[in-house]
Every structure is written in C-alpha cells, then in structure tokens.
Amino acid sequence: MRKLLYILQKEFTQVFRDKAMLPIIFIIPIVQLLVLSYTATFEIKQVRLVVVDHDRTPESRDLVAKFSGSSFYKITNQVVEYAAAAELLKKGKADQFIIIEPKFASHLVTDRKANVQLITDAINGSAASLMSAYATAIIGEYNREIVVAITPLAGQSLPIRVEPSYWYNPELNYITYMVPGILVLLVTIIGLFLGSMNLVKEKEIGTIEQINVTPIKKYQFIAGKLIPFWVIANIDLAIGLLLAYFVFKIPVIGSVWLLFGVASIYLVAILSIGLVISTLTNTMQQAMFISWFFLVVFILMSGLFTPIESMPHWAQIIDYANPVAYFIKINRMIMLKGSGWPDIQNEVVILAGYAALLFTFSIWRYRKTV
Amino acid sequence: MTERGNIIEVSHLVKKFGDFTANDDLNFEVKKGEIFGFLGANGAGKTTAIKILCGLSEPTSGIALVAGFDVGKYPDKVKERIGYMSQRFSLYNDLTVKENFRFYGGIYGLSSAAIKERTNYFLEKLEMEKTRNVVLSEIPLGWKQKLAFSVAIMHNPQVVFLDEPTGGVDPITRRQFWEMIYETAHHGTTVFVTTHYMDEAEYCERVSIMNEGRIVALGTPAQLKEKYQAQSMNDVFIKIAR
Numbered sequence: 001m002r003k004l005l006y007i008l009q010k011e012f013t014q015v016f017r018d019k020a021m022l023p024i025i026f027i028i029p030i031v032q033l034l035v036l037s038y039t040a041t042f043e044i045k046q047v048r049l050v051v052v053d054h055d056r057t058p059e060s061r062d063l064v065a066k067f068s069g070s071s072f073y074k075i076t077n078q079v080v081e082y083a084a085a086a087e088l089l090k091k092g093k094a095d096q097f098i099i100i101e102p103k104f105a106s107h108l109v110t111d112r113k114a115n116v117q118l119i120t121d122a123i124n125g126s127a128a129s130l131m132s133a134y135a136t137a138i139i140g141e142y143n144r145e146i147v148v149a150i151t152p153l154a155g156q157s158l159p160i161r162v163e164p165s166y167w168y169n170p171e172l173n174y175i176t177y178m179v180p181g182i183l184v185l186l187v188t189i190i191g192l193f194l195g196s197m198n199l200v201k202e203k204e205i206g207t208i209e210q211i212n213v214t215p216i217k218k219y220q221f222i223a224g225k226l227i228p229f230w231v232i233a234n235i236d237l238a239i240g241l242l243l244a245y246f247v248f249k250i251p252v253i254g255s256v257w258l259l260f261g262v263a264s265i266y267l268v269a270i271l272s273i274g275l276v277i278s279t280l281t282n283t284m285q286q287a288m289f290i291s292w293f294f295l296v297v298f299i300l301m302s303g304l305f306t307p308i309e310s311m312p313h314w315a316q317i318i319d320y321a322n323p324v325a326y327f328i329k330i331n332r333m334i335m336l337k338g339s340g341w342p343d344i345q346n347e348v349v350i351l352a353g354y355a356a357l358l359f360t361f362s363i364w365r366y367r368k369t370v
Numbered sequence: 371m372t373e374r375g376n377i378i379e380v381s382h383l384v385k386k387f388g389d390f391t392a393n394d395d396l397n398f399e400v401k402k403g404e405i406f407g408f409l410g411a412n413g414a415g416k417t418t419a420i421k422i423l424c425g426l427s428e429p430t431s432g433i434a435l436v437a438g439f440d441v442g443k444y445p446d447k448v449k450e451r452i453g454y455m456s457q458r459f460s461l462y463n464d465l466t467v468k469e470n471f472r473f474y475g476g477i478y479g480l481s482s483a484a485i486k487e488r489t490n491y492f493l494e495k496l497e498m499e500k501t502r503n504v505v506l507s508e509i510p511l512g513w514k515q516k517l518a519f520s521v522a523i524m525h526n527p528q529v530v531f532l533d534e535p536t537g538g539v540d541p542i543t544r545r546q547f548w549e550m551i552y553e554t555a556h557h558g559t560t561v562f563v564t565t566h567y568m569d570e571a572e573y574c575e576r577v578s579i580m581n582e583g584r585i586v587a588l589g590t591p592a593q594l595k596e597k598y599q600a601q602s603m604n605d606v607f608i609k610i611a612r
Contacts, residue, residue, distance in 0.1 A: 009476075369426055
C-alpha cells in the first residue's frame with residue numbers, strides 16, 4: 001500500500017509537470033463539450049429551397065409564401081425551369097426544390113386537384129426525410145386552408161383530437177439530449193488515451209526497465225497507472241456537469257452521487273482497456289492507432305448520434321460488449337429522467353463485471369520481463 | 371572478508387531467440403563482495419545474460435542462482451536483493467533528482483526517513499547538492515550516470531549489475547565512477563559490471579570474456595595476461611576476440 005502511494009505521487013508529479021498535457025486534460029474536454037453540444041444536432045433549421053413556379057398566380061404565390069413564412073425555410077432562388085433548379089441542387093447550393101405545375105390555380109378550381117413536385121437532396125437520408133416531412137406539413141396546412149375555404153364546415157369537427165405531451169425534454173431541445181452523451185464521450189476519450197499512452201510511453205523511453213527490475217508487484221504498478229487518470233477523468237466529469245448546469249441549464253435530475261458512482265466503475269473499465277492496449281504494444285504510435293480504432297467503433301455504435309434500436313440486429317448484439325453504450329444510456333437516464341438505482345442496476349452490474357474483468361486482464365497481461 | 375561464498379552461480383545457462391543462440395551454455399560463479407568484469411565485443415551476449423540474472427528475461431534452459439534464489443523461478447525474490455543500472459539511461463528525465471530517489475526508495479520499501487538519509491548521503495558524496503531540485507533532463511550525462519548508479523544501490527542490494535555504466539562518459543567522470551564502484555564493493559555489495567574499456571577491466575578482481583555467446587576466458591586480469599602472454603587486458607581481448 002505504501003509502495004502504491006509512492007507510485008501515485010510520481011504519476012501525479014509527472015502529469016502536473018507536463019505543460020503540454022495539462023491543457024489536453026482540462027481544456028480540451030471543455031471545448032469539446034461546448035462545441036459539440038451545439039453542433040452535433042440533427043435538427044434542420046434552415047432548408048435552402050428553390051422554387052420553380054410555372055403558374056405565377058395568387059394561389060401559387062400563397063403556397064410559396066407559406067414556405068417563406070416558415071422559420072425552417074429560406075428561399076434561396078426562384079428559377080423558371082427545372083434544369084436550373086436541378087443544377088443548384090447538384091452544386092450543393094440548395095437542399096430542396098418545389099415545382100408548381102403550370103395550371104396549378106385553375107386545376108384547383110376546376111378539378112379540385114392540383115400537383116406540386118418536391119425534390120430533395122437525399123444524400124443524408126435522415127435529413128432528407130426531415131426536410132420532406134417539413135415540406136409535407138407546410139403543404140398539408142395550405143391544403144387544409146383551401147378545403148376550409150371551399151367547404152367551410154370541414155376541418156372544424158374532427159372526431160379525434162391529439163394532445164401531445166413531451167416528457168423529460170418538454171422543449172424538444174436537441175442539446176438536452178446530446179449533453180449527457182457528450183459528457184460520456186469526453187471522459188471516455190480522456191480515459192482511453194491517457195490509459196493507453198502512459199504505460200507504453202515508459203516502454204518507449206526505457207524507464208520501464210528500471211521499474212521491472214524492482215520487486216514491485218504487478219497489481220501495484222497497474223493500479224498506480226490507473227488511479228491518477230481515474231481521478232482526472234472524474235474531475236473532468238465534474239467540470240462537464242457544472243458546464244451543463246450553468247451553460248446549458250441542464251441539471252442532474254437524479255442523484256449526482258449515483259452518477260459519479262457509475263462513472264467510477266465505467267472509468268475503471270475504460271482505463272483498463274487503455275492499459276491492456278498499453279501492455280500489448282511497444283510504441284505510442286501503435287497504442288494510438290489501436291485506441292482510435294476502439295474509440296471510433298465504440299462511439300459510433302454507442303447510440304450517441306443514432307439510436308441503438310435502429311441498428312441491425314448483429315450490431316445490437318455487439319453493443320452488449322460496448323461499455324460506452326451502457327454509460328450513455330445510464331447517464332441520459334440519471335441526468336434527464338432522474339432514474340434511480342433500480343432502473344439502472346442491470347447495466348451497472350454488467351459494467352462492473354467488465355471493469356473487474358478488464359482490470360484483472362491488464363494486470364495479467366503486464367509483463368515484468370522483456 | 372573471510373569465507374567468501376558465491377552470490378551468483380550460473381550453470382548451463384542457454385538463451386535462444388528463435389534460431390539465434392545469444393547465450394550458449396554459460397557456467398560461472400561470482401563471489402560475494404567481488405568486482406566481476408563481464409567483457410565481450412558488441413553482440414557477444416553480455417546484456418542478454420545480465421537481463422536473465424536480473425529477472426528481466428527468462429532463460430531458455432539452465433539455472434542461475436542470484437543472491438540465493440533461482441532467478442527463473444523466483445524473480446521477485448531476486449529483484450528485492452539486487453540493483454540494476456541499464457545500458458540505456460532509465461531514470462525519469464521529467465522528475466527532479468530528489469523525486470527519482472524518493473520514487474525508487476519508495477518502491478524498494480525504504481522508510482521515508484531512510485529515503486531522506488540515503489538521498490542526502492549520495493548528493494553529498496557526489497557533490498551534487500545543488501541539483502537536488504533540478505529535473506534530470508537538465509543535468510549532464512556523466513552526472514546522470516552517477517545518479518543512476520546511486521539509485522541502483524540505494525536499497526543496499528547484495529549485488530548490483532551495471533551494464534556499460536561508463537559508455538559515453540568523460541575520463542574524469544569514469545575515474546570517479548570507478549571510485550564509487552570500489553567503495554560499493556568495500557561496503558559488501560558485489561559489483562557485476564560490463565564494459566568496453568579494457569583499462570577498466572584491469573580494475574576488476576576477476577573478469578570473464580564472452581565471444582559469440584560463449585565465455586571463452588575467465589580469471590583474474592593477471593592470470594589472463596599470463597595465459598595469453600599479453601601486456602595488457604587490451605591485448606588479451608584482441609587475441610581472444612579475433
């Protein structure tokens with residue numbers, strides 16, 4: 001135990017002496033949280049719309065006015081023919097275009113039926129379906145107004161009225177959803193990189209040899225490598241939670257202690273993955289590449305951006321082994337819903353199992369011989 | 371020193387890396403308190419042998435008893451009783467002199483009072499008190515080598531292994547280094563040292579000379595010079611290694 005304290009003292013001294021590391025450890029997570037929370041969003045606020053109005057009547061202009069009046073739309077161009085609109089879409093200068101047929105107004109009056117065509121850049125499928133849904137809603141509203149104008153009684157007495165109520169995030173604010181996930185992201189990055197770089201750095205500069213010739217126990221050395229970064233990552237989480245509270249007005253609804261308890265278990269798992277990588281590699285470059293690989297896979301599959309439920313079945317199975325997915329789920333539950341221990345215990349037990357397994361494996365894998 | 375037993379006993383030690391045999395059937399003993407020179411050309415297998423004796427590398431076959439324990443079976447028992455100074459400088463360049471002493475003293479289990487006392491002892495002896503709070507990266511190589519040696523013997527080991535401790539060091543510092551080696555041996559710690567400098571071989575009580583993984587000569591410098599009819603250890607070495 002005394003030996004462990006000497007190792008911790010040495011590790012902390014080195015971390016705080018490294019003037020390049022300090023900003024990496026404390027400033028970068030803050031920047032990440034502030035920048036990513038605003039930018040990692042699927043909301044589309046300004047669709048750039050091109051209008052191809054072949055009709056040019058008050059009716060067609062009414063429809064266009066519906067779009068220009070919507071906060072989701074910005075009409076960038078009015079062109080006279082399809083080819084020009086298609087060109088704008090191709091060049092990426094517009095997201096969507098609407099074509100109003102030549103006899104739109106007269107068809108509305110005589111046939112009670114008219115056509116508009118909606119063309120959307122669907123490279124990003126989910127954005128495209130959102131834009132399509134926006135446009136359909138606007139056209140739908142225009143439709144209803146016309147129906148009301150023609151048959152005044154319709155539309156006023158629909159039998160079923162839906163009254164939606166949005167729980168846990170009543171303003172449907174995307175930031176509220178993203179912040180707990182991004183907090184997990186930043187402690188994961190810190191944990192995995194610091195964990196995987198530190199031990200292999202000693203291998204690279206040769207200091208490990210002097211350590212390996214001492215009677216130090218393997219578990220003492222590995223624990224000495226884990227604890228400092230475990231403390232630092234927890235401090236980063238605390239800073240992140242304060243920023244979430246003061247900058248984004250997202251308080252932790254559940255227990256803060258429970259949150260840190262889970263984070264502590266989670267960080268043992270993540271740091272142990274880093275240490276395992278460290279024991280398996282010989283240079284920081286190798287460790288860096290392997291850490292990146294795991295980090296990218298873990299994060300993209302974590303449900304941070306896309307729901308796990310909509311991933312293919314095999315991916316959902318793989319996610320049972322993804323600690324990031326567990327902690328993002330738990331963190332959103334505690335922070336946004338105020339979930340307590342009974343709601344998250346299954347996930348926490350699995351995380352604890354991983355942490356114990358990975359920590360033991362990293363000790364076993366560390367070799368005091370060359 | 372009466373009755374000198376053996377601190378190191380090596381018998382039929384073999385180390386292979388694939389098809390390459392780095393150590394081929396080594397057999398030798400080192401007596402307690404002795405200064406034992408372990409000589410050989412580059413690539414002769416000296417560092418490989420030292421790493422096995424320190425428990426950093428496992429032998430392919432054969433037995434090495436160091437400080438009373440079979441190092442292949444009880445590496446940690448051996449590690450408690452030995453000191454080691456690597457060929458490649460391996461103290462922490464980003465820690466101060468004092469912090470390096472404190473760290474290694476701590477993991478060898480010295481009390482904090484003992485750490486303080488030993489640190490003061492070495493700094494005084496090396497006349498390096500002013501560098502106590504200087505980070506190692508700012509200290510010249512020769513001084514760093516002396517520090518590395520001090521750290522290696524800080525816990526009063528029974529035997530200390532020095533792997534080319536004077537490589538790249540100026541003649542005056544080399545001289546001081548050998549004074550430290552003598553003093554260490556005088557206090558009862560066996561010194562097992564490898565070197566390229568044949569004048570240094572003359573300072574050893576006994577030397578072994580390795581060539582292509584085998585020990586080809588073993589004895590006191592005087593014995594070897596007589597046997598090979600050479601004026602100096604340098605001539606002995608050239609006769610053997612060619």
